Amino acid sequence: MDHDAIKRPRPDRPIHDLHARRWSPYAFDDRPVAEDDLRSLFEAARWTASSYNEQPWAYIVATKADPEAFAKMLACLVEANQAWAGAAPVLTIGCVRKTFRKDGKPNAAAEHDLGAASFALTLEAVSRGLYVHQMIGILPDKVRETFGVPDDVAPLTALAIGHLGDPSTLPENLRTRDVTPKPRRPLAEFVFGDAWGHASPLIG
Protein backbone atom coordinates (compact mmCIF):
# COMPACT_ATOMS: atom_id res chain seq x y z
CA MET A 1 0.00 0.00 0.00
CA ASP A 2 1.48 3.35 -0.98
CA HIS A 3 1.44 6.10 1.62
CA ASP A 4 -1.03 8.18 -0.40
CA ALA A 5 -3.63 5.43 0.07
CA ILE A 6 -2.90 5.28 3.80
CA LYS A 7 -3.26 9.02 4.27
CA ARG A 8 -6.45 9.59 2.32
CA PRO A 9 -9.65 10.32 4.26
CA ARG A 10 -11.72 7.36 5.38
CA PRO A 11 -15.19 8.85 5.29
CA ASP A 12 -18.16 7.18 6.95
CA ARG A 13 -20.48 8.67 4.30
CA PRO A 14 -19.90 9.23 0.58
CA ILE A 15 -18.07 12.49 -0.20
CA HIS A 16 -16.85 13.94 -3.49
CA ASP A 17 -13.61 12.55 -4.82
CA LEU A 18 -11.83 15.92 -4.37
CA HIS A 19 -12.46 15.70 -0.63
CA ALA A 20 -11.67 12.01 -0.49
CA ARG A 21 -8.22 12.47 -2.06
CA ARG A 22 -7.11 15.53 -0.06
CA TRP A 23 -4.54 15.37 2.69
CA SER A 24 -1.57 17.49 3.79
CA PRO A 25 1.78 15.87 3.07
CA TYR A 26 5.11 16.79 4.62
CA ALA A 27 7.15 15.20 1.83
CA PHE A 28 7.06 17.00 -1.51
CA ASP A 29 8.71 16.05 -4.77
CA ASP A 30 11.03 18.62 -6.35
CA ARG A 31 9.15 18.57 -9.67
CA PRO A 32 7.96 22.13 -10.43
CA VAL A 33 4.29 23.08 -10.63
CA ALA A 34 3.19 24.18 -14.11
CA GLU A 35 2.40 27.90 -14.19
CA ASP A 36 -0.95 27.18 -15.84
CA ASP A 37 -1.88 25.00 -12.87
CA LEU A 38 -0.75 27.66 -10.43
CA ARG A 39 -2.87 30.30 -12.12
CA SER A 40 -5.93 28.05 -11.92
CA LEU A 41 -5.30 27.49 -8.20
CA PHE A 42 -5.49 31.22 -7.54
CA GLU A 43 -8.41 31.54 -9.95
CA ALA A 44 -10.32 29.01 -7.83
CA ALA A 45 -9.54 31.06 -4.69
CA ARG A 46 -10.74 34.15 -6.54
CA TRP A 47 -14.27 32.77 -7.01
CA THR A 48 -14.77 31.81 -3.35
CA ALA A 49 -17.70 33.29 -1.44
CA SER A 50 -16.87 36.15 0.93
CA SER A 51 -18.80 38.36 3.32
CA TYR A 52 -20.13 41.37 1.35
CA ASN A 53 -18.01 40.07 -1.56
CA GLU A 54 -15.06 41.81 0.13
CA GLN A 55 -12.55 39.16 -1.02
CA PRO A 56 -10.30 39.95 1.98
CA TRP A 57 -7.66 37.39 0.96
CA ALA A 58 -4.29 38.04 -0.64
CA TYR A 59 -1.38 35.74 -1.41
CA ILE A 60 2.33 36.34 -1.75
CA VAL A 61 3.86 33.58 -3.85
CA ALA A 62 7.36 32.31 -4.58
CA THR A 63 8.65 29.34 -6.55
CA LYS A 64 12.02 27.67 -6.76
CA ALA A 65 12.38 29.02 -10.31
CA ASP A 66 13.51 32.16 -8.42
CA PRO A 67 15.71 30.72 -5.65
CA GLU A 68 16.33 34.08 -3.96
CA ALA A 69 12.60 34.90 -3.71
CA PHE A 70 11.92 31.35 -2.49
CA ALA A 71 14.59 31.61 0.24
CA LYS A 72 13.15 34.92 1.42
CA MET A 73 9.73 33.35 1.79
CA LEU A 74 11.01 30.17 3.42
CA ALA A 75 12.72 32.33 6.06
CA CYS A 76 9.25 33.64 7.02
CA LEU A 77 8.19 30.22 8.33
CA VAL A 78 8.91 28.97 11.83
CA GLU A 79 11.94 26.65 11.92
CA ALA A 80 9.89 23.50 12.37
CA ASN A 81 8.11 24.24 9.09
CA GLN A 82 11.28 25.28 7.24
CA ALA A 83 12.54 21.74 7.91
CA TRP A 84 10.10 20.22 5.40
CA ALA A 85 8.38 23.03 3.47
CA GLY A 86 11.60 23.99 1.71
CA ALA A 87 11.27 20.84 -0.38
CA ALA A 88 8.04 22.04 -1.99
CA PRO A 89 8.46 23.83 -5.33
CA VAL A 90 5.96 26.57 -4.43
CA LEU A 91 5.36 28.54 -1.23
CA THR A 92 2.56 31.01 -0.68
CA ILE A 93 1.70 33.23 2.27
CA GLY A 94 -1.99 33.85 2.91
CA CYS A 95 -2.94 37.29 4.21
CA VAL A 96 -6.21 38.93 5.25
CA ARG A 97 -7.31 42.52 5.04
CA LYS A 98 -8.89 43.09 8.47
CA THR A 99 -11.08 46.05 7.46
CA PHE A 100 -13.57 46.73 4.69
CA ARG A 101 -12.22 48.77 1.77
CA LYS A 102 -15.35 50.88 1.50
CA ASP A 103 -15.56 52.18 5.09
CA GLY A 104 -12.57 50.90 7.09
CA LYS A 105 -14.80 49.00 9.53
CA PRO A 106 -13.56 45.66 10.95
CA ASN A 107 -14.39 42.58 8.85
CA ALA A 108 -15.39 39.83 11.29
CA ALA A 109 -15.27 37.28 8.46
CA ALA A 110 -11.79 38.11 7.19
CA GLU A 111 -9.91 35.07 8.54
CA HIS A 112 -12.93 32.86 7.85
CA ASP A 113 -12.98 33.92 4.23
CA LEU A 114 -9.23 33.36 3.78
CA GLY A 115 -9.85 29.86 5.09
CA ALA A 116 -12.50 29.35 2.43
CA ALA A 117 -10.33 30.76 -0.36
CA SER A 118 -7.31 28.66 0.60
CA PHE A 119 -9.48 25.56 0.75
CA ALA A 120 -10.87 26.34 -2.71
CA LEU A 121 -7.27 26.63 -3.89
CA THR A 122 -6.45 23.33 -2.19
CA LEU A 123 -9.28 21.40 -3.85
CA GLU A 124 -8.37 22.88 -7.24
CA ALA A 125 -4.86 21.54 -6.56
CA VAL A 126 -6.29 18.07 -5.81
CA SER A 127 -8.13 18.14 -9.14
CA ARG A 128 -4.75 18.67 -10.82
CA GLY A 129 -2.87 15.94 -9.00
CA LEU A 130 -1.21 18.45 -6.67
CA TYR A 131 -1.07 18.60 -2.89
CA VAL A 132 -1.21 21.51 -0.50
CA HIS A 133 -0.04 21.65 3.11
CA GLN A 134 -1.17 24.72 5.04
CA MET A 135 0.64 26.10 8.07
CA ILE A 136 -0.23 28.60 10.77
CA GLY A 137 3.42 28.52 11.90
CA ILE A 138 4.77 31.63 10.19
CA LEU A 139 6.60 34.73 11.41
CA PRO A 140 4.05 37.48 10.67
CA ASP A 141 6.36 40.38 11.56
CA LYS A 142 9.05 38.99 9.28
CA VAL A 143 6.51 38.65 6.45
CA ARG A 144 5.43 42.23 7.06
CA GLU A 145 8.98 43.52 6.96
CA THR A 146 10.18 41.36 4.05
CA PHE A 147 7.28 42.10 1.72
CA GLY A 148 6.04 45.51 2.96
CA VAL A 149 2.65 44.28 4.13
CA PRO A 150 0.46 47.23 5.22
CA ASP A 151 -0.88 47.66 8.77
CA ASP A 152 -4.50 46.75 8.00
CA VAL A 153 -3.42 43.40 6.54
CA ALA A 154 -2.44 40.36 8.63
CA PRO A 155 -0.21 37.57 7.31
CA LEU A 156 -1.85 34.43 8.72
CA THR A 157 -0.87 31.22 6.93
CA ALA A 158 1.62 29.65 4.57
CA LEU A 159 0.82 27.04 1.93
CA ALA A 160 3.32 24.56 0.51
CA ILE A 161 2.19 23.40 -2.95
CA GLY A 162 3.57 20.62 -5.13
CA HIS A 163 3.56 16.97 -6.11
CA LEU A 164 3.58 14.21 -3.56
CA GLY A 165 7.07 13.20 -2.39
CA ASP A 166 8.70 10.20 -0.78
CA PRO A 167 8.41 10.15 3.05
CA SER A 168 11.88 8.60 3.29
CA THR A 169 13.30 12.00 2.29
CA LEU A 170 11.86 13.56 5.45
CA PRO A 171 13.71 14.21 8.72
CA GLU A 172 13.11 11.23 11.00
CA ASN A 173 10.75 13.05 13.38
CA LEU A 174 8.39 13.83 10.49
CA ARG A 175 8.58 10.60 8.52
CA THR A 176 5.89 8.74 10.44
CA ARG A 177 3.43 11.61 9.98
CA ASP A 178 3.24 10.92 6.25
CA VAL A 179 2.44 7.23 6.73
CA THR A 180 0.00 7.42 9.66
CA PRO A 181 -3.73 8.03 9.18
CA LYS A 182 -5.07 11.22 10.71
CA PRO A 183 -8.44 10.55 12.30
CA ARG A 184 -11.38 12.92 12.62
CA ARG A 185 -13.95 13.42 15.36
CA PRO A 186 -17.30 11.78 14.57
CA LEU A 187 -20.20 13.87 13.26
CA ALA A 188 -22.05 13.37 16.55
CA GLU A 189 -19.39 15.49 18.28
CA PHE A 190 -19.82 18.57 16.11
CA VAL A 191 -23.23 18.49 14.40
CA PHE A 192 -25.82 19.49 16.97
CA GLY A 193 -29.60 19.75 17.04
CA ASP A 194 -31.75 21.29 19.76
CA ALA A 195 -28.83 22.23 22.01
CA TRP A 196 -25.05 22.45 22.07
CA GLY A 197 -23.56 19.00 22.61
CA HIS A 198 -26.76 17.17 21.60
CA ALA A 199 -26.04 15.30 18.36
CA SER A 200 -28.52 16.20 15.64
CA PRO A 201 -30.93 13.35 14.86
CA LEU A 202 -30.31 14.20 11.18
CA ILE A 203 -26.84 12.71 11.22
CA GLY A 204 -28.21 9.27 12.06
Added chain:
Amino acid sequence: MDHDAIKRPRPDRPIHDLHARRWSPYAFDDRPVAEDDLRSLFEAARWTASSYNEQPWAYIVATKADPEAFAKMLACLVEANQAWAGAAPVLTIGCVRKTFRKDGKPNAAAEHDLGAASFALTLEAVSRGLYVHQMIGILPDKVRETFGVPDDVAPLTALAIGHLGDPSTLPENLRTRDVTPKPRRPLAEFVFGDAWGHASPLIG
Protein backbone atom coordinates in the same frame (compact mmCIF):
# COMPACT_ATOMS: atom_id res chain seq x y z
CA MET B 1 -30.76 32.39 -20.19
CA ASP B 2 -31.78 31.07 -16.78
CA HIS B 3 -30.54 32.94 -13.75
CA ASP B 4 -28.27 30.08 -12.70
CA ALA B 5 -26.27 30.59 -15.89
CA ILE B 6 -26.06 34.33 -15.26
CA LYS B 7 -24.85 33.91 -11.68
CA ARG B 8 -22.18 31.27 -12.23
CA PRO B 9 -18.54 32.33 -12.01
CA ARG B 10 -16.91 33.61 -15.19
CA PRO B 11 -13.34 32.52 -14.63
CA ASP B 12 -10.44 33.86 -16.67
CA ARG B 13 -8.61 30.53 -16.26
CA PRO B 14 -9.95 26.97 -16.15
CA ILE B 15 -11.22 25.90 -12.73
CA HIS B 16 -12.90 22.71 -11.57
CA ASP B 17 -16.58 22.37 -12.31
CA LEU B 18 -17.46 22.45 -8.58
CA HIS B 19 -15.98 25.96 -8.33
CA ALA B 20 -17.45 27.03 -11.65
CA ARG B 21 -20.99 26.11 -10.61
CA ARG B 22 -20.97 27.62 -7.11
CA TRP B 23 -22.74 30.81 -6.19
CA SER B 24 -24.84 32.00 -3.24
CA PRO B 25 -28.54 32.33 -4.09
CA TYR B 26 -31.10 34.30 -2.13
CA ALA B 27 -34.05 32.38 -3.62
CA PHE B 28 -34.44 28.79 -2.45
CA ASP B 29 -36.99 26.20 -3.48
CA ASP B 30 -39.06 24.63 -0.70
CA ARG B 31 -38.10 21.09 -1.72
CA PRO B 32 -36.43 19.37 1.27
CA VAL B 33 -32.81 18.22 1.25
CA ALA B 34 -32.41 14.46 1.48
CA GLU B 35 -30.93 13.43 4.83
CA ASP B 36 -28.30 11.33 3.05
CA ASP B 37 -27.14 14.43 1.21
CA LEU B 38 -27.07 16.45 4.42
CA ARG B 39 -24.93 13.83 6.15
CA SER B 40 -22.44 13.89 3.28
CA LEU B 41 -22.23 17.68 3.48
CA PHE B 42 -21.13 17.48 7.12
CA GLU B 43 -18.88 14.53 6.32
CA ALA B 44 -17.07 16.71 3.76
CA ALA B 45 -16.63 19.42 6.42
CA ARG B 46 -15.31 16.75 8.77
CA TRP B 47 -12.37 15.90 6.51
CA THR B 48 -11.19 19.48 6.06
CA ALA B 49 -7.64 20.39 7.07
CA SER B 50 -7.27 22.23 10.38
CA SER B 51 -4.42 23.66 12.39
CA TYR B 52 -3.03 20.87 14.64
CA ASN B 53 -6.02 18.80 13.45
CA GLU B 54 -8.04 20.63 16.11
CA GLN B 55 -11.24 20.60 14.02
CA PRO B 56 -12.46 23.76 15.79
CA TRP B 57 -15.73 23.86 13.83
CA ALA B 58 -19.19 22.88 15.01
CA TYR B 59 -22.61 23.22 13.41
CA ILE B 60 -26.09 23.52 14.85
CA VAL B 61 -28.61 22.41 12.26
CA ALA B 62 -32.37 22.69 11.79
CA THR B 63 -34.68 21.69 8.94
CA LYS B 64 -38.28 22.52 8.13
CA ALA B 65 -39.20 18.92 8.96
CA ASP B 66 -39.16 20.30 12.53
CA PRO B 67 -40.87 23.70 12.15
CA GLU B 68 -40.35 24.71 15.77
CA ALA B 69 -36.60 24.05 15.67
CA PHE B 70 -36.38 25.82 12.32
CA ALA B 71 -38.19 28.91 13.64
CA LYS B 72 -35.85 29.04 16.65
CA MET B 73 -32.85 29.04 14.37
CA LEU B 74 -34.30 31.54 11.90
CA ALA B 75 -34.82 33.94 14.80
CA CYS B 76 -31.04 33.88 15.36
CA LEU B 77 -30.41 35.64 12.03
CA VAL B 78 -30.48 39.40 11.57
CA GLU B 79 -33.80 40.58 10.12
CA ALA B 80 -32.39 41.26 6.67
CA ASN B 81 -31.36 37.61 6.43
CA GLN B 82 -34.60 36.26 7.90
CA ALA B 83 -36.35 37.90 4.94
CA TRP B 84 -34.97 35.35 2.48
CA ALA B 85 -33.23 32.55 4.45
CA GLY B 86 -36.53 31.31 5.87
CA ALA B 87 -37.38 29.92 2.44
CA ALA B 88 -34.46 27.47 2.54
CA PRO B 89 -35.32 23.98 3.83
CA VAL B 90 -32.16 23.76 5.98
CA LEU B 91 -30.40 26.27 8.21
CA THR B 92 -27.12 25.73 9.98
CA ILE B 93 -25.13 27.89 12.36
CA GLY B 94 -21.35 27.64 12.14
CA CYS B 95 -19.43 27.96 15.41
CA VAL B 96 -15.74 27.95 16.35
CA ARG B 97 -14.01 26.75 19.47
CA LYS B 98 -11.56 29.60 20.15
CA THR B 99 -9.15 27.56 22.30
CA PHE B 100 -7.33 24.26 21.89
CA ARG B 101 -8.90 21.31 23.71
CA LYS B 102 -5.57 19.98 24.92
CA ASP B 103 -4.23 23.10 26.68
CA GLY B 104 -6.85 25.88 26.50
CA LYS B 105 -4.51 28.17 24.54
CA PRO B 106 -6.01 30.48 21.88
CA ASN B 107 -6.36 28.96 18.40
CA ALA B 108 -5.36 31.66 15.90
CA ALA B 109 -6.68 29.52 13.05
CA ALA B 110 -10.15 28.83 14.50
CA GLU B 111 -12.21 31.14 12.26
CA HIS B 112 -9.97 30.34 9.31
CA ASP B 113 -10.60 26.64 9.73
CA LEU B 114 -14.38 27.07 10.04
CA GLY B 115 -14.17 28.95 6.75
CA ALA B 116 -12.42 25.99 5.19
CA ALA B 117 -14.89 23.46 6.62
CA SER B 118 -17.92 25.44 5.51
CA PHE B 119 -16.46 25.80 2.04
CA ALA B 120 -15.84 22.05 1.89
CA LEU B 121 -19.49 21.57 2.87
CA THR B 122 -20.52 24.07 0.18
CA LEU B 123 -18.64 22.31 -2.62
CA GLU B 124 -20.04 18.95 -1.51
CA ALA B 125 -23.46 20.59 -1.83
CA VAL B 126 -22.63 21.75 -5.38
CA SER B 127 -21.68 18.19 -6.29
CA ARG B 128 -25.20 17.13 -5.21
CA GLY B 129 -27.09 19.85 -7.09
CA LEU B 130 -27.57 21.87 -3.91
CA TYR B 131 -26.74 25.48 -3.13
CA VAL B 132 -25.42 27.13 0.02
CA HIS B 133 -25.62 30.78 1.01
CA GLN B 134 -23.46 31.75 3.96
CA MET B 135 -24.15 34.73 6.21
CA ILE B 136 -22.15 36.62 8.81
CA GLY B 137 -25.35 38.44 9.82
CA ILE B 138 -26.42 36.43 12.84
CA LEU B 139 -27.22 37.30 16.47
CA PRO B 140 -24.43 35.50 18.33
CA ASP B 141 -25.83 36.21 21.81
CA LYS B 142 -29.21 34.87 20.78
CA VAL B 143 -27.56 31.71 19.39
CA ARG B 144 -25.65 31.33 22.63
CA GLU B 145 -28.79 31.68 24.75
CA THR B 146 -31.08 29.60 22.50
CA PHE B 147 -28.75 26.63 22.14
CA GLY B 148 -26.58 26.87 25.27
CA VAL B 149 -23.32 27.53 23.45
CA PRO B 150 -20.39 27.50 25.91
CA ASP B 151 -18.16 30.53 26.54
CA ASP B 152 -15.11 29.26 24.67
CA VAL B 153 -17.17 28.79 21.50
CA ALA B 154 -18.19 31.63 19.17
CA PRO B 155 -21.20 31.40 16.85
CA LEU B 156 -19.93 33.08 13.67
CA THR B 157 -21.96 32.25 10.55
CA ALA B 158 -25.21 30.82 9.28
CA LEU B 159 -25.65 28.71 6.17
CA ALA B 160 -28.86 28.37 4.19
CA ILE B 161 -28.87 25.09 2.26
CA GLY B 162 -31.28 23.87 -0.40
CA HIS B 163 -32.25 23.70 -4.05
CA LEU B 164 -32.20 26.73 -6.29
CA GLY B 165 -35.41 28.75 -6.21
CA ASP B 166 -37.18 31.25 -8.43
CA PRO B 167 -35.96 34.86 -7.93
CA SER B 168 -39.51 36.13 -8.55
CA THR B 169 -40.42 34.75 -5.10
CA LEU B 170 -37.96 37.17 -3.45
CA PRO B 171 -38.78 40.50 -1.85
CA GLU B 172 -38.28 43.19 -4.48
CA ASN B 173 -35.08 44.62 -2.96
CA LEU B 174 -33.38 41.21 -3.25
CA ARG B 175 -34.71 40.04 -6.61
CA THR B 176 -32.06 41.73 -8.72
CA ARG B 177 -29.26 40.18 -6.66
CA ASP B 178 -30.14 36.72 -7.97
CA VAL B 179 -30.02 37.80 -11.61
CA THR B 180 -26.95 40.07 -11.56
CA PRO B 181 -23.41 38.70 -11.96
CA LYS B 182 -21.11 39.23 -8.99
CA PRO B 183 -17.66 40.23 -10.22
CA ARG B 184 -14.33 39.44 -8.63
CA ARG B 185 -11.09 41.42 -8.33
CA PRO B 186 -8.45 40.34 -10.87
CA LEU B 187 -5.60 38.06 -9.79
CA ALA B 188 -3.14 40.93 -10.19
CA GLU B 189 -4.79 42.68 -7.24
CA PHE B 190 -4.30 39.85 -4.75
CA VAL B 191 -1.50 37.54 -5.93
CA PHE B 192 1.78 39.27 -5.21
CA GLY B 193 5.44 38.53 -5.88
CA ASP B 194 8.46 40.36 -4.50
CA ALA B 195 6.43 42.91 -2.52
CA TRP B 196 2.91 43.68 -1.37
CA GLY B 197 0.92 45.23 -4.22
CA HIS B 198 3.33 43.99 -6.91
CA ALA B 199 1.49 41.45 -9.05
CA SER B 200 3.34 38.15 -9.23
CA PRO B 201 4.87 37.52 -12.68
CA LEU B 202 3.55 33.95 -12.27
CA ILE B 203 -0.04 35.00 -12.86
CA GLY B 204 0.79 36.26 -16.36
